[in-house]
Amino acid sequence: MFLPLYVFCGRHLLVSYLRRSNSDPARHTWAILSLLVKALRRHWPNVEIIFRGDSGFCRWKILRWCERHDVRYIVGLAKNDRVKAQAAPWIDLAESWYELTGNKQRLFTSIHYGARSWDKPRRVIVKAEHSRLGANPRFVVTNLPQGDQYLEDKLHPSSIANKIRPVRSLT
Numbered sequence: 218m219f220l221p222l223y224v225f226c227g228r229h230l231l232v233s234y235l236r237r238s239n240s241d242p243a244r245h246t247w248a249i250l251s252l253l254v255k256a257l258r259r260h261w262p263n264v265e266i267i268f269r270g271d272s273g274f275c276r277w278k279i280l281r282w283c284e285r286h287d288v289r290y291i292v293g294l295a296k297n298d299r300v301k302a303q304a305a306p307w308i309d310l311a312e313s314w315y316e317l318t319g320n321k322q323r324l325f326t327s328i329h330y331g332a333r334s335w336d337k338p339r340r341v342i343v344k345a346e347h348s349r350l351g352a353n354p355r356f357v358v359t360n361l362p363q364g365d366q367y368l369e370d371k372l373h374p375s376s377i378a379n380k381i382r383p384v385r386s387l388t
Contacts, residue, residue, distance in 0.1 A: 224249065242273040247282050254286060265289065267361070275358060277335040284360060294330075294341055294356040301354060303328050307345035308354050314347070321348040330358075 220242060224232035232249055236242075250268060257264055268283055272293035283290045294300065301308070304326075311322040324345040331338030344355040 222246065222249070224253065243276050243279065246270075246274055246276075247279050250279070250282070250288070251286075254288060267291065277332070277337075280339060280358065280360075281336055289359075289361050291357055291359040291361055294358050296354065296356065297332075299332075300328075300330050300341065300356055303330060304343040304345060304354060304356070307343055308347075308352055311345040311347040312352060322346065 218238040220236045220238040222234040266288045268290040270292045272295040275292045307324050311324045314322045329338045330341040342357045346353040
């Protein structure tokens with residue numbers, strides 16, 4: 218089994234890298250990111266680069282590399298008991314408002330969270346969502362300055378997943 222890594226700029230495929238599936242899904246990501254950033258900045262020195270990835274790429278070494286090289290990021294953060302406990306007031310509020318109105322509720326806020334394995338706490342956007350299906354909290358870690366709801370709706374990896382079109386054959 219293999220685990221492919223695809224890097225896109227908009228709908229343009231920049232990198233296709235095949236890895237074995239029995240290794241860390243983020244393996245070699247920082248090296249590929251480094252090569253891409255150097256190449257892009259060689260041609261466009263002032264370009265703003267935003268790294269977007271799902272929770273499989275949420276590694277503090279990748280985040281720290283981005284911070285040191287002026288690369289913005291928005292990366293999914295897997296749910297865990299510590300981050301859910303920190304977000305509990307908003308998750309509970311979304312549930313209360315749902316029970317009051319009967320309408321789906323989505324609340325956004327930022328918290329500072331640091332996994333035990335990270336070198337420091339970072340900004341995490343919390344989306345506290347509650348509907349007839351129950352609670353559906355989501356978390357992303359970012360160094361982008363924009364507002365919480367904008368980032369979740371426009372830049373989060375899951376919000377763009379449905380917009381990616383299949384890569385066409387070059388032959």
